[in-house]
Amino acid sequence: MQFELTEALVEQVEQLIEQQDNKELKILLNEYHYADVAEILDELNLDEATYIIKLLDSETTSDVLMELDEDNREKILENLSIKEIAEEIEELDTDDAADIINELPEDRRQAVISNIEDEEHQAEIRELLAYDEDTAGGLMAKELVKVYETWTVAGCLRRIRGQAKDVTRVHSIYVVTKEEKLIGRLSLKDLITAKNEQKIADIAKDNVDFVNVNDDVEDVARVMSKYDLEAIPVVDDNQILLGRITIDDIVDVMKEEAEKDYQLAAGISQDVEADDSIWQLTRARIPWLFLGLIGGVGAFLIMEGFHEAFSKYAILFFFTPLIAAMAGNVGVQSSAIIVQGLANDDIKGSINSRLMKEMLLAALNGIILAIFLFLFVWVSQQDAKTAFAISISLVVVIIVAGLIGTFVPLFLDKRGIDPAIATGPFITTSNDIFGILIYFTIAKLILGI
Amino acid sequence: MQFELTEALVEQVEQLIEQQDNKELKILLNEYHYADVAEILDELNLDEATYIIKLLDSETTSDVLMELDEDNREKILENLSIKEIAEEIEELDTDDAADIINELPEDRRQAVISNIEDEEHQAEIRELLAYDEDTAGGLMAKELVKVYETWTVAGCLRRIRGQAKDVTRVHSIYVVTKEEKLIGRLSLKDLITAKNEQKIADIAKDNVDFVNVNDDVEDVARVMSKYDLEAIPVVDDNQILLGRITIDDIVDVMKEEAEKDYQLAAGISQDVEADDSIWQLTRARIPWLFLGLIGGVGAFLIMEGFHEAFSKYAILFFFTPLIAAMAGNVGVQSSAIIVQGLANDDIKGSINSRLMKEMLLAALNGIILAIFLFLFVWVSQQDAKTAFAISISLVVVIIVAGLIGTFVPLFLDKRGIDPAIATGPFITTSNDIFGILIYFTIAKLILGI
Numbered sequence: 001m002q003f004e005l006t007e008a009l010v011e012q013v014e015q016l017i018e019q020q021d022n023k024e025l026k027i028l029l030n031e032y033h034y035a036d037v038a039e040i041l042d043e044l045n046l047d048e049a050t051y052i053i054k055l056l057d058s059e060t061t062s063d064v065l066m067e068l069d070e071d072n073r074e075k076i077l078e079n080l081s082i083k084e085i086a087e088e089i090e091e092l093d094t095d096d097a098a099d100i101i102n103e104l105p106e107d108r109r110q111a112v113i114s115n116i117e118d119e120e121h122q123a124e125i126r127e128l129l130a131y132d133e134d135t136a137g138g139l140m141a142k143e144l145v146k147v148y149e150t151w152t153v154a155g156c157l158r159r160i161r162g163q164a165k166d167v168t169r170v171h172s173i174y175v176v177t178k179e180e181k182l183i184g185r186l187s188l189k190d191l192i193t194a195k196n197e198q199k200i201a202d203i204a205k206d207n208v209d210f211v212n213v214n215d216d217v218e219d220v221a222r223v224m225s226k227y228d229l230e231a232i233p234v235v236d237d238n239q240i241l242l243g244r245i246t247i248d249d250i251v252d253v254m255k256e257e258a259e260k261d262y263q264l265a266a267g268i269s270q271d272v273e274a275d276d277s278i279w280q281l282t283r284a285r286i287p288w289l290f291l292g293l294i295g296g297v298g299a300f301l302i303m304e305g306f307h308e309a310f311s312k313y314a315i316l317f318f319f320t321p322l323i324a325a326m327a328g329n330v331g332v333q334s335s336a337i338i339v340q341g342l343a344n345d346d347i348k349g350s351i352n353s354r355l356m357k358e359m360l361l362a363a364l365n366g367i368i369l370a371i372f373l374f375l376f377v378w379v380s381q382q383d384a385k386t387a388f389a390i391s392i393s394l395v396v397v398i399i400v401a402g403l404i405g406t407f408v409p410l411f412l413d414k415r416g417i418d419p420a421i422a423t424g425p426f427i428t429t430s431n432d433i434f435g436i437l438i439y440f441t442i443a444k445l446i447l448g449i
Numbered sequence: 450m451q452f453e454l455t456e457a458l459v460e461q462v463e464q465l466i467e468q469q470d471n472k473e474l475k476i477l478l479n480e481y482h483y484a485d486v487a488e489i490l491d492e493l494n495l496d497e498a499t500y501i502i503k504l505l506d507s508e509t510t511s512d513v514l515m516e517l518d519e520d521n522r523e524k525i526l527e528n529l530s531i532k533e534i535a536e537e538i539e540e541l542d543t544d545d546a547a548d549i550i551n552e553l554p555e556d557r558r559q560a561v562i563s564n565i566e567d568e569e570h571q572a573e574i575r576e577l578l579a580y581d582e583d584t585a586g587g588l589m590a591k592e593l594v595k596v597y598e599t600w601t602v603a604g605c606l607r608r609i610r611g612q613a614k615d616v617t618r619v620h621s622i623y624v625v626t627k628e629e630k631l632i633g634r635l636s637l638k639d640l641i642t643a644k645n646e647q648k649i650a651d652i653a654k655d656n657v658d659f660v661n662v663n664d665d666v667e668d669v670a671r672v673m674s675k676y677d678l679e680a681i682p683v684v685d686d687n688q689i690l691l692g693r694i695t696i697d698d699i700v701d702v703m704k705e706e707a708e709k710d711y712q713l714a715a716g717i718s719q720d721v722e723a724d725d726s727i728w729q730l731t732r733a734r735i736p737w738l739f740l741g742l743i744g745g746v747g748a749f750l751i752m753e754g755f756h757e758a759f760s761k762y763a764i765l766f767f768f769t770p771l772i773a774a775m776a777g778n779v780g781v782q783s784s785a786i787i788v789q790g791l792a793n794d795d796i797k798g799s800i801n802s803r804l805m806k807e808m809l810l811a812a813l814n815g816i817i818l819a820i821f822l823f824l825f826v827w828v829s830q831q832d833a834k835t836a837f838a839i840s841i842s843l844v845v846v847i848i849v850a851g852l853i854g855t856f857v858p859l860f861l862d863k864r865g866i867d868p869a870i871a872t873g874p875f876i877t878t879s880n881d882i883f884g885i886l887i888y889f890t891i892a893k894l895i896l897g898i
Contacts, residue, residue: 314756
């Protein structure tokens, strides 16, 4: 069953909408997985997409809404009435419901929540909305299967049929005390292979992994990836079972994190896609470009400050782009390795030993490159002293750039700031400035300008 | 059950190893999840780690081996005999077994495979080793639960107990014809809630997602993420069921892909970590630094070529770092957005319309920045003509840099080359060269040098 989004299919849907052939539309779209229907809808214009959402029943459209491009979903929701949105919310799992409500403008949120007919569903959603988006509480869903330690296997199988109906994927069944404290887990496999009269408390596994409702989502992702989990229960400080997080939500979090880090490294300050409007893309890209411009002006002022060196050593200025580029490249490499190491929790040992290692590494790299540069300048300019001045500057600049690239992310991380900010234009711009300053200072010293 | 790797714990393990207190070691380590034991082993030296691997039974150590840092695992395997490695392989799932064998040096591989006692296991591993690492075949495992369409529910539950024993997580049960063709799926939940006398063919769902054994792993990851799947069956061109891929393997693939792209964007050519040796890090970083050096020399030659402009317009040279930096920043931004779009399969529409959009976007950004630059140069230098020359150059350079940053990844992608190579130092270096060349050419034209 391989879905392919073709122009022909989109046109077919558009035509059926124009003819308002609801019967055919339902037959056609019901063949497809909701994620594929969402792909089709992302290709339609706003009116056509809204038409489909209103046409299909809420059980389908709620899932489709979750898979739509964020911007498209926002526009469609604007077109739906409070009651219509509430109907979609009724069908969604609590975590998706909370996400959708958070996307609504503030003035619509309370109205939508109050219109949710299922009171238990409404209460659970209100509970989830209280948690911070970037924590386990903000990611979890209330839907899970739990059994009490006092039940028997036979009683279990009977009772969980009801719970299991609402849970898309059961994974582990959580075992709780009568005070609702999480104490163990079971799999359906365990249940099936056990004898009917055994007590749950006897067959449950007591080594159950869990996360706290206030844990950062990145820590949750790390735990689930490390232990190869597909779902993890979420508890409060008293071990009361509050909800669970499933691996598909973590996969989405991982993708978003990777994209955010990648964009930060390229100097893009908001979450943009290639197909966003020119205005949105400009707003995301201009801030860091502006930083680069200011850095360039800084470099200009430094070079202007050294301009008496011009008459005799114009060549120094011709090598400035090289020095600046190397400083930038080394800084970006160092910071990338550190940022990845921090993300994987791989950074052990003291900061001092790490800076020492980076210094040696940069010195080694710098000397290798400086030798080649020295030979080039010496041969092309027939001037060993200038060649030496430029080469020595390169080594020092590379060492300093490497240290800045290593130290700044570590420093930010210790202060609780996302170290990924220190990659990209931030590092290249600051290393350009430092690099040019060091370069001319050293050259001035060696050449006696 | 929150595991924390403390120095005290590592020291405790080291002491027990020194005292050769095997009984205590087993009691201590058996408390921990294999992923946690692997973390402990990563902190020990080679002899200590090998001691533990030989001490614990293969059922535990095989899982621990899979979780070790790659480099540590390689060293430990060198210390084990062929028979000892084969014993670990016996306990592993076929996909992990194939991965370990692929990590062994060629001269040891055949010997290890031949020493696997379980003949079926041996044959399955040989089959998996035939597939390319980056395809579904190279990622899949042979362990799965399948039932034939002619069975009844009661017969099913009886027979799958045996199959389910070998499968860590059952997820979907796959339904096949007697020719082994995949035609549907079931969940344990479906089985439990069905009546005993129903036929499998009647309760099976026929909309089963699958991938082909030759599909790229990145496409597999995309499908699983899109449909929120936790496992997906793998079939050959005749729809014969060959194996399955589970979400934990895809999560690992996603992490590795994200790290690889991030490192490429920073100009690091191999898979290195912050704790690798200075020699390993140098080998990974020097190639791109060398490219930067050559680019710097290119910039030098260009500037030297324009040196007659010096006497009258030295200021032009002082702004070179600014021009080069902006060209680099814009290029990196553009390429990052395109590369991400390609990875998410978001790039639709013709290349021409995309280049046109990038041109407008770059023109807009360039003009905004150029206005500020013009004001700065005009006010500080009291020379409108020079300010104009520099500002116009900035706009043109930004447009060209944006086009290069957009076009090169698209071009590489169409040729089947990883577009992520066109991020980072490749783009910054080429944009530096083009930027400086364009800058001086325009300045020469406008200022009549």
